[in-house]
Amino acid sequence: MIVRYLEDRIGTPNDVDTPTWNSRRLLLKEDGVGFSFHDTRIKAGTETMIWYKHHIEAVYCIEGVGEIELIDTKERFPIREGMLYVLNGHEKHLLRGTTEMRMICIFNPPCTGQEVHDEDGVYADYSEIN
Numbered sequence: 530m531i532v533r534y535l536e537d538r539i540g541t542p543n544d545v546d547t548p549t550w551n552s553r554r555l556l557l558k559e560d561g562v563g564f565s566f567h568d569t570r571i572k573a574g575t576e577t578m579i580w581y582k583h584h585i586e587a588v589y590c591i592e593g594v595g596e597i598e599l600i601d602t603k604e605r606f607p608i609r610e611g612m613l614y615v616l617n618g619h620e621k622h623l624l625r626g627t628t629e630m631r632m633i634c635i636f637n638p639p640c641t642g643q644e645v646h647d648e649d650g651v652y653a654d655y656s657e658i659n
């Protein structure tokens with residue numbers, strides 16, 4: 530069994546901060562369970578272009594409000610506590626935090642821990658090189 534406490538990840542290399550989000554990675558590829566598990570804060574008043582070309586991501590909002598907009602279809606969905614979205618079609622999207630949002634994010638294949646988005650909003654396929 531694996532037991533982790535968020536406070537033990539804060540300020541470590543598994544606490545990744547960017548201008549628009551801060552991701553605390555609680556479970557990673559190295560844990561060998563087939564997915565990674567992140568407690569992520571989306572910063573208030575931000576917009577992030579994201580495209581998980583190589584991953585499926587499930588996102589569950591537990592605090593805050595915002596919006597996701599799909600680039601191809603222009604569909605927009607409000608995000609609030611209790612909302613789940615799953616990017617099972619590698620949808621390119623804009624993620625907007627109206628207030629700070631706290632999101633529980635699960636990735637398959639698992640992230641290795643250091644991923645940030647490139648200029649296209651893509652996470653590299655680290656599963657191939659690690």
Ligand code: 9YT
Pocket residue numbers: 550552553567568569579586588624632634644
């Ligand atoms: C919800 C979302 O995709 N935010 C970007 C960061 C990502 N979830 C991560 O690495 O935790």
